[in-house]
Amino acid sequence: xxxxxxxxxxxxxxxxxxxxxxxxxxxxxxxxxxxxxxxxxxxxxxxxxxxxxxxxxxxxxxxxxxxxxxxxxxxxxxxxxxxxxxxxxxxxxxxxxxxxxxxxxxxxxxxxxxxxxxxxxxxxxxxxxxxxxxxxxxxxxxxxxxxxxxxxxxxxxxxxxxxxxxxxxxxxxxxxxxxxxxxxxxxxxxxxxx
Amino acid sequence: xxxxxxxxxxxxxxxxxxxxxxxxxxxxxxxxxxxxxxxxxxxxxxxxxxxxxxxxxxxxxxxxxxxxxxxxxxxxxxxxxxxxxxxxxxxxxxxxxxxxxxxxxxxxxxxxxxxxxxxxxxxxxxxxxxxxxxxxxxxxxxxxxxxxxxxxxxxxxxxxxxxxxxxxx
Numbered sequence: 381x382x383x384x385x386x387x388x389x390x391x392x393x394x395x396x397x398x399x400x401x402x403x404x405x406x407x408x409x410x411x412x413x414x415x416x417x418x419x420x421x422x423x424x425x426x427x428x429x430x431x432x433x434x435x436x437x438x439x440x441x442x443x444x445x446x447x448x449x450x451x452x453x454x455x456x457x458x459x460x461x462x463x464x465x466x467x468x469x470x471x472x473x474x475x476x477x478x479x480x481x482x483x484x485x486x487x488x489x490x491x492x493x494x495x496x497x498x499x500x501x502x503x504x505x506x507x508x509x510x511x512x513x514x515x516x517x518x519x520x521x522x523x524x525x526x527x528x529x530x531x532x533x534x535x536x537x538x539x540x541x542x543x544x545x546x547x548x549x550x551x552x553x554x555x556x557x558x559x560x561x562x563x564x565x566x567x568x569x570x571x572x573x574x
Numbered sequence: 575x576x577x578x579x580x581x582x583x584x585x586x587x588x589x590x591x592x593x594x595x596x597x598x599x600x601x602x603x604x605x606x607x608x609x610x611x612x613x614x615x616x617x618x619x620x621x622x623x624x625x626x627x628x629x630x631x632x633x634x635x636x637x638x639x640x641x642x643x644x645x646x647x648x649x650x651x652x653x654x655x656x657x658x659x660x661x662x663x664x665x666x667x668x669x670x671x672x673x674x675x676x677x678x679x680x681x682x683x684x685x686x687x688x689x690x691x692x693x694x695x696x697x698x699x700x701x702x703x704x705x706x707x708x709x710x711x712x713x714x715x716x717x718x719x720x721x722x723x724x725x726x727x728x729x730x731x732x733x734x735x736x737x738x739x740x741x742x743x
Binding site for chain 1: 585586587588589590591592594595597598599600601602603604605606609610612613614615616617619620624627660661663664665667668
């Protein structure tokens with residue numbers, strides 16, 4: 381029995397925003413070997429914006445520290461202003477401290493992948509993002525994947541019972557998650573076989 | 575104004591439109607094991623080029639260190655060192671050159687600390703550059719004890735500048 385998913389990347393497109401020539405060559409090569417041949421590489425956030433305004437890509441890989449802008453700002457721009465704001469975004473970072481991961485999560489990135497890149501990690505993340513059906517959430521302060529796993533009651537706060545929870549998103553009542561908690565939420569879970 | 579007076583906009587929760595799942599699930603494609611195997615082979619093909627790049631990055635750090643010994647380092651010099659050290663870490667990590675990776679990381683941390691002090695001292699960069707060269711690919715391998723001594727010395731530099739209040743010369 382085949383446990384891992386079989387993925388067909390033929391025809392799938394990806395935008396790679398990364399200024400470091402080595403990082404980009406490793407990433408491009410790994411993706412190419414997965415079968416993802418349709419790649420476009422840019423070095424700056426400005427170039428990424430221009431490209432995304434013209435072309436709808438299936439995956440967006442973004443370095444956290446681009447020469448002209450912070451990768452987090454670019455992620456926020458994609459979520460708020462890009463023609464295809466729901467594109468799965470993988471933020472690539474050499475520094476993966478808690479603040480960096482929390483920042484990426486809050487900006488709306490789907491995942492954070494630490495460099496140097498591991499093909500195993502990358503394949504699993506792509507499978508998780510591509511085959512999963514994670515909902516999106518749009519609020520005044522956040523646009524991105526809905527990371528909550530709890531049921532919060534019927535939509536629009538129109539519950540029939542007094543105990544039904546509304547969908548208002550208020551101030552956080554708990555401290556930010558630790559790295560281990562974030563990893564636990566972000567790591568790939570069992571996928572439905574197709 | 576208390577938070578209760580703020581009007582909160584309702585959150586919109588929805589499944590984003592996407593045909594990615596259908597695309598990836600089409601017949602054909604590759605299994606995880608095959609894809610990973612092919613990717614590892616692909617990265618391995620970049621090894622030779624990467625080793626040359628490591629050498630060039632170390633040379634660049636050495637050049638700044640040498641320049642620094644003649645006079646004061648500038649912020650721009652340190653940023654160059656950081657860029658090269660970052661490149662070394664990236665490449666060493668990819669090809670599992672653990673000692674080089676550790677020395678590169680140490681240099682990154684050190685530059686972060688040095689940027690808070692002025693004038694910028696060159697000696698710690700010189701010592702890190704020597705360590706990078708000793709751990710460079712193609713060099714004779716060092717014993718565990720030698721490696722420990724070198725990495726220990728690098729750690730001492732970091733500890734010194736960590737303990738030093740910002741702005742003290």
